[in-house]
Amino acid sequence: MADSKQPGPPKKPLTLAEQVMQQKQTYDQQAYQRLADGVKPRHNVLVNALNAFWVGGSIAALAQIITLIFIATGANPQDASTAATIIMVFLGAFMTGLGIYDEIGKVAGAGSIIPITGFANSIVAPAMEYKREGFVFGVAARMFTIAGPVLVYGFVVSVLIGLIAYFLK
Amino acid sequence: MSAPKRVGQHTLQFANPPVIVATASVVGPKEGEGPLGQTFDIVIDDSYFGEETWEKAERKMLEEAVKLVVAKAQLKPQDIDFLLAGDLLNQTISANYAARTLGIPFLGLYGACSTMYEGMALAAMLIDGGFAHHVVAACSSHYDTAERQYRFPTEQGVQRPPTAQWTVTGAGAVLMAPVGNGPRITHATIGRVLDVGIKDPTDMGSAMAPAAVDTIIRHFQDTSRGPIDYDLIITGDLGRVGHEIATKLLGEQKYDVSHNYSDCGILIYDHERQDTHAGGSGCACSAVVFAGHLMGKLNEGRYKRILGVGTGALLSTTATQQGESIPGIGHGVVIEKLG
Numbered sequence: 001m002a003d004s005k006q007p008g009p010p011k012k013p014l015t016l017a018e019q020v021m022q023q024k025q026t027y028d029q030q031a032y033q034r035l036a037d038g039v040k041p042r043h044n045v046l047v048n049a050l051n052a053f054w055v056g057g058s059i060a061a062l063a064q065i066i067t068l069i070f071i072a073t074g075a076n077p078q079d080a081s082t083a084a085t086i087i088m089v090f091l092g093a094f095m096t097g098l099g100i101y102d103e104i105g106k107v108a109g110a111g112s113i114i115p116i117t118g119f120a121n122s123i124v125a126p127a128m129e130y131k132r133e134g135f136v137f138g139v140a141a142r143m144f145t146i147a148g149p150v151l152v153y154g155f156v157v158s159v160l161i162g163l164i165a166y167f168l169k
Numbered sequence: 170m171s172a173p174k175r176v177g178q179h180t181l182q183f184a185n186p187p188v189i190v191a192t193a194s195v196v197g198p199k200e201g202e203g204p205l206g207q208t209f210d211i212v213i214d215d216s217y218f219g220e221e222t223w224e225k226a227e228r229k230m231l232e233e234a235v236k237l238v239v240a241k242a243q244l245k246p247q248d249i250d251f252l253l254a255g256d257l258l259n260q261t262i263s264a265n266y267a268a269r270t271l272g273i274p275f276l277g278l279y280g281a282c283s284t285m286y287e288g289m290a291l292a293a294m295l296i297d298g299g300f301a302h303h304v305v306a307a308c309s310s311h312y313d314t315a316e317r318q319y320r321f322p323t324e325q326g327v328q329r330p331p332t333a334q335w336t337v338t339g340a341g342a343v344l345m346a347p348v349g350n351g352p353r354i355t356h357a358t359i360g361r362v363l364d365v366g367i368k369d370p371t372d373m374g375s376a377m378a379p380a381a382v383d384t385i386i387r388h389f390q391d392t393s394r395g396p397i398d399y400d401l402i403i404t405g406d407l408g409r410v411g412h413e414i415a416t417k418l419l420g421e422q423k424y425d426v427s428h429n430y431s432d433c434g435i436l437i438y439d440h441e442r443q444d445t446h447a448g449g450s451g452c453a454c455s456a457v458v459f460a461g462h463l464m465g466k467l468n469e470g471r472y473k474r475i476l477g478v479g480t481g482a483l484l485s486t487t488a489t490q491q492g493e494s495i496p497g498i499g500h501g502v503v504i505e506k507l508g
Contacts, residue, residue, distance in 0.1 A: 035414060
């Protein structure tokens with residue numbers, strides 16, 4: 001396809017030969033992706049969903065039990081739920097330190113990532129990991145590498161919702 | 170001017186095939202418990218290897234592997250002309266710091282998980298070229314150092330996808346010389362960097378398989394050989410996924426490798442028992458399987474001629490986060506037990 005080369009300005013559109021090459025490349029990549037997809041083992045979605053459900057559910061149920069205990073001992077519901085949250089964060093961090101939480105995560109997936117114990121895990125795990133690089137550039141700087149995005153977008157969304165609520169009132 | 174030691178386009182044919190005088194392997198506890206556990210020289214019982222950090226442990230494994238291979242050949246470090254070594258960590262710190270301790274003239278390599286075969290090919294060139302008497306090629310990888318560099322902190326509770334591979338903790342070293350007893354390196358086919366557009370860093374088998382297949386086919390074309398000329402064709406760390414893809418791709422090109430093709434990443438772990446998903450990976454994967462298992466079979470005479478292809482996923486977290494796909498490479502080396 002040598003004759004399809006056209007003289008033109010520097011930012012010229014692709015020549016026909018280049019377009020053919022590009023399309024062939026995309027086609028080859030797609031064909032390969034299909035071949036690879038056919039070979040790849042898959043997660044069992046049902047088993048994963050069930051595991052996520054019962055582990056996530058159990059964590060939530062435990063937090064509820066703790067809340068109810070606080071209420072039963074005379075705390076008002078708001079304080080009880082704050083105290084339960086603190087205890088759950090502690091438990092997540094504690095189990096990360098013992099090396100148990102990643103084992104739970106392997107089975108439960110999102111079931112143990114979404115609850116607040118997972119949030120604690122995502123802060124404590126890098127903090128432990130990077131202790132060897134020192135307390136400033138290791139622990140402190142790396143502590144929020146995973147939780148950081150959650151916090152940033154969590155704050156952004158809360159501000160947006162706050163604004164919407166303000167203008168709708 | 171033609172290159173007298175080259176056949177075909179990209180295959181080197183050594184005039185005096187260099188001898189693999191000795192090999193040494195050091196592995197972590199998980200690899201020691203695997204099906205090839207008996208074939209390794211040293212199995213460490215703790216992934217820290219008595220050090221404060223995993224990085225230092227990896228470096229120490231590499232040092233120990235090099236010291237051991239030199240001792241096995243009844244030589245001293247000062248008898249070694251060159252050390253060719255690499256690893257997966259940024260700025261290949263394991264190799265650089267191990268070379269600091271060893272004091273052998275050093276060429277640092279980075280071929281991702283193909284480093285062992287890259288090193289063996291270059292060592293063979295140095296020896297056959299008449300530049301060296303004794304060359305050590307070595308490399309290392311460590312599950313925990315690789316995880317924290319490429320993926321998540323080890324205590325992070327995440328689920329690994331079934332295509333993920335397990336980085337081998339270990340180090341392998343190969344000592345080569347112009348003469349001696351042992352299998353010889355007769356050919357090497359240098360890999361091309363191929364990118365098939367895979368962007369998933371947890372699926373390196375798919376990213377590397379085409380590069381391995383490309384090298385194997387070019388090797389066959391250059392040498393006018395085929396799969397039946399080899400007792401074993403073995404790739405470095407394609408794992409279960411990559412192995413199956415490579416078998417299919419070779420089949421499409423009419424090369425039937427269904428009887429004599431295996432992968433170090435499949436051999437090193439017990440799939441049922443060890444929870445390693447698609448298999449092993451990392452520089453040490455092909456290195457320790459070669460230094461232990463394959464070298465044993467070659468010396469026994471069980472294998473007369475093998476084609477080993479070290480496979481590397483040239484992965485970088487920065488490039489992946491910027492949306493780049495993952496290029497792969499494969500270096501082929503023919504190891505033959507003559508006589």
